[in-house]
Amino acid sequence: xxxxxxxxxxxxxxxxxxxxxxxxxxxxxxxxxxxxxxxxxxxxxxxxxxxxxxxxxxxxxxxxxxxxxxxxxxxxxxxxxxxxxxxxxxxxxxxxxxxxxxxxxxxxxxxxxxxxxxxxxxxxxxxxxxxxxxxxxxxxxxxxxxxxxxxxxxxxxxxxxxxxxxxxxxxxxxxxxxxxxxxxxxxxxxxxxxxxxxxxxxxxxxxxxxxxxxxxxxxxxxxxxxxxxxxxxxxxxxxxxxxxxxxxxxxxxxxxxxxxxxxxxxxxxxxxxxxxxxxxxxxxxxxxxxxxxxxxxxxxxxxxxxxxxxxxxxxxxxxxxxxxxxxxxxxxxxxxxxxxxxxxxxxxxxxxxxxxxxxxxxxxxxxxxxxxxxxxxxxxxxxxxxxxxxxxxxxxxxxxxxxxxxxxxxxxxxxxxxxxxxxxxxxxxxxxxxxxxxxxxxxxxxxxxxxxxxxxxxxxxxxxxxxxxxxx
Numbered sequence: 001x002x003x004x005x006x007x008x009x010x011x012x013x014x015x016x017x018x019x020x021x022x023x024x025x026x027x028x029x030x031x032x033x034x035x036x037x038x039x040x041x042x043x044x045x046x047x048x049x050x051x052x053x054x055x056x057x058x059x060x061x062x063x064x065x066x067x068x069x070x071x072x073x074x075x076x077x078x079x080x081x082x083x084x085x086x087x088x089x090x091x092x093x094x095x096x097x098x099x100x101x102x103x104x105x106x107x108x109x110x111x112x113x114x115x116x117x118x119x120x121x122x123x124x125x126x127x128x129x130x131x132x133x134x135x136x137x138x139x140x141x142x143x144x145x146x147x148x149x150x151x152x153x154x155x156x157x158x159x160x161x162x163x164x165x166x167x168x169x170x171x172x173x174x175x176x177x178x179x180x181x182x183x184x185x186x187x188x189x190x191x192x193x194x195x196x197x198x199x200x201x202x203x204x205x206x207x208x209x210x211x212x213x214x215x216x217x218x219x220x221x222x223x224x225x226x227x228x229x230x231x232x233x234x235x236x237x238x239x240x241x242x243x244x245x246x247x248x249x250x251x252x253x254x255x256x257x258x259x260x261x262x263x264x265x266x267x268x269x270x271x272x273x274x275x276x277x278x279x280x281x282x283x284x285x286x287x288x289x290x291x292x293x294x295x296x297x298x299x300x301x302x303x304x305x306x307x308x309x310x311x312x313x314x315x316x317x318x319x320x321x322x323x324x325x326x327x328x329x330x331x332x333x334x335x336x337x338x339x340x341x342x343x344x345x346x347x348x349x350x351x352x353x354x355x356x357x358x359x360x361x362x363x364x365x366x367x368x369x370x371x372x373x374x375x376x377x378x379x380x381x382x383x384x385x386x387x388x389x390x391x392x393x394x395x396x397x398x399x400x401x402x403x404x405x406x407x408x409x410x411x412x413x414x415x416x417x418x419x420x421x422x423x424x425x426x427x428x429x430x431x432x433x434x435x436x437x438x439x440x441x442x443x444x445x446x447x448x449x450x451x452x453x454x455x456x457x458x459x460x461x462x463x464x465x466x467x468x469x470x471x472x
Contacts (some may be wrong), residue, residue: 004052012050017043057081062089062100069095138426144238144375150230153249155204156211160192160223160251166276167252168269168362169194173242174260176203181260181408183215188302191269192223194250195260196242200231225249236376237413240384243370253282256362257384262292262403266304271401272362279348279396281364287388288362289351289397291337292325294405302404309402310343325405332356333382337397345399353389358382360403363393371434376413378427383434390442 008014021042029038044051056071058080072078076099084104170189173196174182182195199207211218211226218224227245229238247255254276258264265271268290275288293309300321303309312322324339336354358381368387374380388395417423435446 017047021046055080059083062092062094062097064092064094138429141236141375141426141430142373144236144241145373147232147238147241149232149238149241151245152228152230153245154225155207155228156224156226157222158225162252165253166273167192168254168256168272168276169250169252169365170256170258170269171243171246171250172196172258172260173198173239173246175199175237176206178260178408179207179210181406183210183217185260185263186217186221186224188264188266189269191273192225192250192252194225194227194246194255196227196229196246198229198231198237198242204228237411238372238375239380240370240372240374243380244372247365247367247369250365253365254362255365255367256290256360257367258290258360258403259405261408262360262405263302265302265306265309265402265404268401268403271398275348275398275401276362281362281396282366285391285393286396287359287393288348289337289359289395290362290401290403291339291342291397292334292360292403292405293322294325295321295323296407297321298407300406303402306400306402313343322404330356333358336395342397342399345397348396348398351395351397353385353395356382357385357395359385359395361388361395363388367393373430373434376423377411377417379431379434383431386435386446387438390438390444390446 018039021039024046025038025042056068057078060071060079060081061068061083076096082100082103084100090101090104169192170185171194172182172185175198179197186193197207207226207228213219225246227249229242229245243257247257254272256272272288272290279286279288281288293313303312303322309322324337325334327334332354333356336351336357337359338349338351341349368384368391370380371383371387374383417427439446
């Protein structure tokens with residue numbers, strides 16, 4: 001329905017109009033089964049001169065009880081709008097149903113990014129407002145920092161009211177190939193969840209089918225916010241952009257910042273609520289660290305509590321299968337958690353923000369956002385921890401909470417990081433620029449680059465010098 005707002009605002013007392021329509025019809029109709037549509041219909045019936053009539057081809061009904069075919073007759077191309085308001089329309093048996101189904105499928109598989117592009121040339125050249133330096137050897141990384149991706153918030157039905165001042169939402173991001181991990185995680189987390197999902201337009205129907213038809217777990221939950229972020233070919237995987245989308249759309253005081261390939265221990269939601277109530281972290285700028293562990297077995301069960309986890313840890317040199325997270329591949333990532341102390345701890349304990357520390361945290365939702373210059377693999381979580389340290393946040397390890405990481409195939413970005421020296425050079429440049437920006441922002445001195453990053457920065461300088469020599 002099209003409303004001429006200018007006429008409504010200037011020529012009609014709209015408030016009197018709809019209120020009078022209600023008063024005149026409420027006794028006979030008793031209720032408005034179609035809500036505002038009934039009120040509009042009542043106004044139109046009394047004041048048909050307010051209606052601008054258009055052809056029936058702008059509302060072709062997909063029904064066996066209408067005469068829509070008389071509207072467009074043999075010329076299907078004359079149809080402007082198909083009234084497709086139910087999944088049942090897909091299997092309806094009417095003339096030209098196959099044609100309309102094909103139209104529907106075309107739109108389902110349509111790349112929405114095309115609507116953001118210019119599909120025709122302009123008669124006048126427009127002034128460029130943003131110029132990208134394509135001689136920059138890391139232009140593909142820098143472009144991710146400024147891009148605005150199409151986003152559809154709360155795509156599925158969402159219903160959740162904040163319980164109290166200690167409530168917490170699990171915040172994460174994922175791509176479609178990690179959807180089965182989300183289902184598994186939800187079985188272990190009964191609280192609210194905010195998920196940013198990176199996908200194409202074609203993937204939307206797959207997401208709907210999986211969450212509504214195939215997964216009893218996901219279909220029964222209304223406290224999961226599905227926020228769709230649509231793919232753009234010109235950027236690396238926008239991991240921190242996605243995290244920010246999920247983080248910005250929560251309605252609880254606290255957030256649990258986690259990754260989808262982890263499984264929480266049983267009862268973690270209530271455990272975190274109790275910890276928040278006890279510690280009251282927000283006024284003291286405290287972050288609650290949930291220690292991370294891992295298993296290399298695809299079908300391993302997650303220990304229910306700390307006692308069961310400790311038993312598995314004690315046996316790991318024999319038949320055990322659980323170990324502290326990434327102690328071989330990247331020990332600096334979680335070393336500050338101090339697993340040795342955690343095993344015997346009965347009370348929360350504070351740890352330092354060591355270099356490259358990237359714990360999984362419970363923090364107030366007013367926490368600084370993630371830095372979007374970090375896309376793909378490398379330093380996307382560490383940069384967030386560095387800013388938390390710069391803003392005076394303290395890290396407090398919970399003594400009886402934990403997560404378990406399960407194995408999966410490596411992402412394309414980590415494969416690129418390992419195989420492409422150019423990727424590593426650009427990451428080192430971004431890290432140094434981030435640290436310099438943070439030092440200026442908070443007027444403080446932060447640590448310099450690591451030995452390995454210094455090597456990469458030297459390589460970057462050499463590449464830039466060679467590039468400058470080639471310029472005319």
